[in-house]
Amino acid sequence: MIEVKVPTLLRRHTGGEPVVRGEGTTLGELFTDLESRHPGLTSGLVSGDGGLPRHVNVYVNGEDARYLGAMATVVSDGDVVSVLPAVAGG
Amino acid sequence: MTEPRFTEDEVLRYARHIFLPGIGGEGQAKLGRAKVLVIGAGGLGSPAAMYLAAAGVGTLGLVDFDHVDLTNLQRQLLHDTNDVGRPKVDSARERLNDLNPNVEVLTHDVALTSANAMDILGGYDVVVDGTDNFPVRYLVNDATQLLGIPLVYGSIYQFEGQASVFLPGRDNPCYRCLFPEPPPPGTVPSCAEAGVFGVLPGIIGSIQAVEAIKLVTGAGEPLVGRLLLFDALAMDFTSVKLRWDPDCPVCGKSPTVTELIDYDAFCGVTP
Numbered sequence: 001m002i003e004v005k006v007p008t009l010l011r012r013h014t015g016g017e018p019v020v021r022g023e024g025t026t027l028g029e030l031f032t033d034l035e036s037r038h039p040g041l042t043s044g045l046v047s048g049d050g051g052l053p054r055h056v057n058v059y060v061n062g063e064d065a066r067y068l069g070a071m072a073t074v075v076s077d078g079d080v081v082s083v084l085p086a087v088a089g090g
Numbered sequence: 091m092t093e094p095r096f097t098e099d100e101v102l103r104y105a106r107h108i109f110l111p112g113i114g115g116e117g118q119a120k121l122g123r124a125k126v127l128v129i130g131a132g133g134l135g136s137p138a139a140m141y142l143a144a145a146g147v148g149t150l151g152l153v154d155f156d157h158v159d160l161t162n163l164q165r166q167l168l169h170d171t172n173d174v175g176r177p178k179v180d181s182a183r184e185r186l187n188d189l190n191p192n193v194e195v196l197t198h199d200v201a202l203t204s205a206n207a208m209d210i211l212g213g214y215d216v217v218v219d220g221t222d223n224f225p226v227r228y229l230v231n232d233a234t235q236l237l238g239i240p241l242v243y244g245s246i247y248q249f250e251g252q253a254s255v256f257l258p259g260r261d262n263p264c265y266r267c268l269f270p271e272p273p274p275p276g277t278v279p280s281c282a283e284a285g286v287f288g289v290l291p292g293i294i295g296s297i298q299a300v301e302a303i304k305l306v307t308g309a310g311e312p313l314v315g316r317l318l319l320f321d322a323l324a325m326d327f328t329s330v331k332l333r334w335d336p337d338c339p340v341c342g343k344s345p346t347v348t349e350l351i352d353y354d355a356f357c358g359v360t361p
Contacts, residue, residue, distance in 0.1 A: 008249060062328075062330045064330070082319075087247035087252070090132055090219075090281075
């Protein structure tokens with residue numbers, strides 16, 4: 001299983017859970033799996049053209065997925081995926 | 091290297107820095123000559139400005155157009171109960187000068203806009219971003235990139251915070267490299283709508299003060315190319331790599347944003 005850290009902004013889709021787990025061999029597959037387990041969680045993490053949106057960052061083991069292959073980024077058991085939305089509070 | 095000159099009062103006031111390896115008399119003298127601008131005298135700006143004043147930053151600028159509200163006092167330590175209703179920059183200046191009368195506090199009681207940002211920011215050595223909305227964050231990023239001024243970024247939401255340093259220059263990322271576009275309007279609630287843990291800006295704003303002081307004194311390694319993430323509930327600090335985007339419209343190889351734009355339109359909000 002792949003561990004996914006869920007930011008506060010998206011925890012309404014995970015029943016408040018800060019960490020959820022999912023499966024897949026690519027980031028895209030993982031998102032599809034997560035969406036089936038937690039409806040709404042990853043629908044906002046896919047842009048209109050099927051890529052990553054430009055206002056949310058996804059990190060795989062601390063590396064920006066945009067530079068790893070975006071939705072085609074290879075993931076495997078033990079990886080940690082973090083989702084980081086832009087926030088503006090001050 | 092000339093020995094920096096301090097008054098007797100200053101030697102005592104800054105003794106713990108002057109004797110601190112890594113800051114020392116030289117670093118303290120740099121702080122005294124420094125001009126730092128804190129944008130927003132709110133949650134992040136409060137601890138940032140107070141620590142910078144206490145540290146003896148020579149000129150401390152403050153930008154805020156707002157008035158003190160009772161709902162601010164749960165986290166904005168620049169302001170007192172008696173200050174409710176007063177312009178934030180006025181109560182902030184009093185607090186900062188009570189803390190350290192040696193600091194020249196310059197206040198800008200205006201909303202930062204594309205029309206005034208270059209004038210207000212120009213001349214400062216470091217800018218600290220303590221604003222609370224996307225349009226002004228992109229404005230501050232672009233202005234500091236165009237002016238070549240280091241920007242100490244911090245942002246908070248409920249129990250989570252982020253911080254980084256955007257140092258204009260080769261291969262260093264900026265806010266647009268981190269988030270090329272703002273979220274669709276209405277998808278990220280403000281602190282007023284979503285609530286915010288009172289101590290959270292104290293932590294992130296203090297980290298911003300740390301980075302500003304490091305930039306001024308040259309101590310340590312600035313938080314460049316990394317985004318620090320803090321989660322108060324999990325009590326977890328992590329950092330992720332932040333890369334310079336060669337296609338960045340402001341700091342990339344072929345910039346398309348060469349002057350300030352309409353940031354409300356960019357963020358899809360009606361002013």
